Amino acid sequence: MTGQGNVNRNYLRYVNRFDPPTKHFQTCGRAFLVGGFICSIGQFFRFMLEFAGLTGDELAGTVSVLLIFLGTLLTGLGVYDRIGKNAGAGSIVPITGFANSVASPAIEFKTEGLVYGMAAKMFLVAGPILVFGVSAGAAVGLVYWLIGL
């Protein structure tokens, strides 16, 4: 029955009327709180490490590594998906969300073997982030270099 242009369009318009509206205020609020909390943990790590004498790149790197570890640990414990369900972008955007997106397919596909399962499918979700993240980084770098000429 596809191809009956008019019928389809009318139907889709009718169906769209039922789309429950996203509660922007509520979801943004939760994302802000959880995202902010995760960043506060990062900041806490930073203060502690600064106190321990780390500086510069070493400091930033160590904070990231700790947060990645935390995200992966919570994914393995089955907690991160519950946080994500309520927090939305609040737990996806910080680096812990990236850790979750790598660890969760690794857990899911380990039943298909270590090589073709876990390792091959580990970047199933994070792959696009890497591709476009690296590309965007390179593009911005190029612009920055051109401006400096």
Added chain:
Amino acid sequence: MENRTISFRSRPRIVATSTVAGTKECRGVIGRYVETALDDDMYGESTYEKAERKMLKKVIFGAIENAGRRAEEVDLLVSGDLLNQIISASFAAREIPVPFLGVYGACSTMAESLAVAAAFIDGGFIRRAVAATGSHFASAERQYRYPLELGTTRPPQSQWTVTGAGAALVDSVGDGVRISAATLGKVVDFGVTDVNNMGAAMAPAACDTILAHFRATGEDPSAYDLIVTGDLGALGSRILKDLTWEKGLDLSGNHVDCGEIVYNVIEDEFQGGSGAGCSAVVLNSYFYSKMMGGSLRRILFVATGALLSPVSSGQGESIPCIAHAVVLER
């Protein structure tokens, strides 16, 4: 009669059923009616796929046993599931010494396999057959959506795949629920591309089959105690009532959707249950016992299926859907 509606003269009987359902499912209305309630969704297996297969095997043998038969006395197994290459059904059939027909109708598989089994029996080719299907939330998530542990939000139009399986033993003799007719579905696609909105995608298919059924039989909805759809969910059911109303058919009085009633919607089930196991479990536990108990005499069971794959939706295709109807009566 239009060719799409087959009436079975001998009215084959569903003499026994068997069901298995997961923990979340058993908290709902079907909890008291399900034969085997799981307390662990892994069902003691190492993968979810194996758990799904084990559930299916369990209900197939369960239905045979509940009918007081041995596997050797069954002439045909009609079964399918949601996983690629219907591995749950064929791998379960590997351990069952019965001729096997694998069918794929996505979530409409229960009605499809009942219709096929009834047709074989009514034609006099076989004496008895088992129709079975099932699904598992975790294996369906893995195939169609995201890894379980990924921290994403589920959209409010979405449904929750039922963990469970159901089987019916259809016999040419004995006491049971009679299958008197079936209306076979055509593939209908109104152009819905949102894979999270299965109810909206499938409702036109259900509408098409229900209209064809009533056109062919000359009946109206009041001829049935209930018109039971498979897994349209709350939103899909609403749309189905609108669509049939537009064509002059009022379902509002006696329509029930298995997906809509299967869960106490408290977490993320939103529009209700879905999956091949949804209608299979609800029909073979709840509705079967209501019919055998005499509180329901005649129902039209319309299981709906969305015939998409992750590849087709990835390539931007809309969702073709189907619905098969089976008349069940006492």
